[in-house]
Amino acid sequence: QLQLQESGPGLVKPSETLSLTCTVSGGSISSSSYYWGWIRQPPGKGLEWIGSIYYSGSTYYNPSLKSRVTISLDTSKIQFSLKLSSVTAADTAVYYCARVRYLGHWFDPWGQGTLVTVSS
Amino acid sequence: NFMLTQPHSVSESPRKTVTISCTRSSGSIASNYVQWYQQRPGSSPTTVIYEDNQRPSGVPDRFSGSIDSSSNSASLTISGLKTEDEADYYCQSYDSSNVVFGGGTKLTVL
Numbered sequence: 001q002l003q004l005q006e007s008g009p010g011l012v013k014p015s016e017t018l019s020l021t022c023t024v025s026g027g028s029i030s031s032s033s034y035y036w037g038w039i040r041q042p043p044g045k046g047l048e049w050i051g052s053i054y055y056s057g058s059t060y061y062n063p064s065l066k067s068r069v070t071i072s073l074d075t076s077k078i079q080f081s082l083k084l085s086s087v088t089a090a091d092t093a094v095y096y097c098a099r100v101r102y103l104g105h106w107f108d109p110w111g112q113g114t115l116v117t118v119s120s
Numbered sequence: 121n122f123m124l125t126q127p128h129s130v131s132e133s134p135r136k137t138v139t140i141s142c143t144r145s146s147g148s149i150a151s152n153y154v155q156w157y158q159q160r161p162g163s164s165p166t167t168v169i170y171e172d173n174q175r176p177s178g179v180p181d182r183f184s185g186s187i188d189s190s191s192n193s194a195s196l197t198i199s200g201l202k203t204e205d206e207a208d209y210y211c212q213s214y215d216s217s218n219v220v221f222g223g224g225t226k227l228t229v230l
Contacts, residue, residue, distance in 0.1 A: 049219040104171045105214045106155040110164040
């Protein structure tokens with residue numbers, strides 16, 4: 001059964017870069033049937049798509065975050081990563097990684113999520 | 121870019137039926153699949169409907185999805201409500217360059 005696990009610092013200072021990694025177990029990230037995506041959820045608020053990456057390395061980003069986001073893939077480590085630059089308090093959220101079905105574009109399964117707080 | 125609009129909250133009694141709507145602001149609702157996710161407090165979202173009306177294995181047939189081109193909206197219907205259905209529900213769709221989630225609907229089963 002495929003499982004995803006987010007990891008990274010829980011506290012980031014304003015203006016710095018948030019970096020998270022999603023480790024995939026129980027499957028490959030090299031399949032043409034899937035993207036791999038990041039989603040976030042500010043405390044008490046709704047879900048926001050950050051971006052997705054295809055096994056080929058092609059990336060797709062939320063237009064509102066595009067200038068600050070980089071998503072990359074490491075097939076040898078079966079991981080994909082998120083970098084969000086110039087963070088502010090508004091970037092405080094639970095960050096989820098998920099597998100994304102290429103056809104239909106639905107997110108399943110999701111990782112357990114990791115809370116990242118932006119504060120000095 | 122388009123938006124997906126959901127009611128902020130709905131409530132219904134056990135054993136009743138509830139429908140949650142998701143209206144697309146621009147572009148046809150039928151052009152791209154709609155998914156529905158359930159999120160219980162403190163948990164990650166899980167899929168209850170994918171590709172407009174498909175149920176993943178393990179999701180009871182009390183959950184159903186549909187789209188209505190006339191109102192440009194999708195709907196999630198839950199019949200025979202149980203207290204365990206109390207959760208936040210999010211719709212999600214996409215276009216050629218963007219993925220969009222609805223704002224979420226809090227379902228209370230009183």
